[in-house]
Amino acid sequence: MxxxxxxxxxxxxxxxxxxxxxxxxxxxxxxxxxxxxxxxxxxxxxxxxxxxxxxxxxxxxxxxxxxxxxxxxxxxxxxxxxxxxxxxxxxxxxxxxxxxxxxxxxxxxxxxxxxxxxxxxxxxxxxxKKELVCGELRLSLSDFTLRKNGKQILLTSKELALIKFLMENQNQVFTKEQLYVNVWQNSIVDDNTIMVYMKRIRDKIEDNPKHPKYLRTAWGLGYIFKDEVR
CATH class of the missing domain: 3.40.50.2300 (Response regulator)
Structure with missing residues (x-):
């Protein structure tokens, strides 16, 4: 690199x-x-x-x-x-x-x-391996806290597991099935659960959740986590 x-x-x-x-x-x-x-x-x-x-x-x-x-x-x-x-x-x-x-x-x-x-x-x-970084977001791997511009964002344990997986695999598209297997450790996909968690995370990390910079939808495929320069 x-x-x-x-x-x-x-x-x-x-x-x-x-x-x-x-x-x-x-x-x-x-x-x-x-x-x-x-x-x-x-x-x-x-x-x-x-x-x-x-x-x-x-x-x-x-x-x-x-x-x-x-x-x-x-x-x-x-x-x-x-x-x-x-x-x-x-x-x-x-x-x-x-x-x-x-x-x-x-x-x-x-x-x-x-x-x-x-x-x-x-x-x-x-x-x-101190932290995972994407744009303004920094996830500490020592105390598992997420910060944006230095300000901590409070997450539930499942939200943390989901965003950790996405930040470890930036710029990759994941289907709902892949997310469910990797984060929920379950092969039976609940579409509503995925959508609820994606909305929660966007509400917490995005400046404008309706036009996300980080957690974006790859239409017809799934989701991708990246620092989208606007």
Whole structure:
């Protein structure tokens, strides 16, 4: 799977330079020119690494990383800064940053640090299997709580079992029969039960249950769980 990097910097030349260097490494690069636009992207999409400038016009990088950590977004953050003071580096790490590099920097050093953070995070996730993620939804596998933008969504045990199965098998269409076998452990399908649970889950996780973003109907086939970008 291609690594996804979000570059946040209000300097267009930096954004262009970093896009080019990482795309040469076959990485998928998204750029943001402000903290506000970056937060909007992070609330909708999953990235493997955030490269974040400290000084920006609308809000500084310290505020951005503090805010996303409070929202439950734990993507590794590599700070870029022209500030050489030790206190600035300490603050960056204290607020939730993972590494820090000062400008001007060599692209070789930047890519080395970036790849190390991506690799370390993937290794950690493989070992801990901490959570299942789809867009704004995060299902913790340690305490089995579902959160949307950091806010917990209360689920019954069967709703939890159903959404866990769907999040483990994102982008796959399942018939009602398949859902009943895998979640209810029963081969005798009750269509009404499936419909009731789908409505309950949509009411809890969707901004607009009548036009679901995540739990969608595959007409004539069944259901599919995915992050539908609108």
């Amino acid at each position: 291609t690594d996804r990097i979000l570059v946040i910097d209000d300097d267009s030349s930096v954004r262009l330079s970093l896009r080019q260097v990482f795309e040469r490494e076959n990485k998928e690069v998204t750029v943001a020119d402000s903290g506000t636009s970056a937060i909007q992207l992070l609330e909708r999409y999953i990235f493997d690494l955030i490269i974040l400038d400290v000084i920006m016009d609308d809000m500084d990088g310290f505020y951005v990383v503090n805010l996303i950590r409070k929202k439950g977004i734990y993507t590794p953050v590599l700070f870029l800064s022209g500030q050489l003071e030790e206190q600035s580096k300490i603050l960056a790490i204290t607020l939730g940053g993972d590494d820090y590099i000062t400008k001007p920097f060599s692209l070789e050093m930047l890519t080395t640090k970036a790849n190390a953070l991506i690799r370390r995070n993937k290794d950690y996730n493989m070992e801990s």
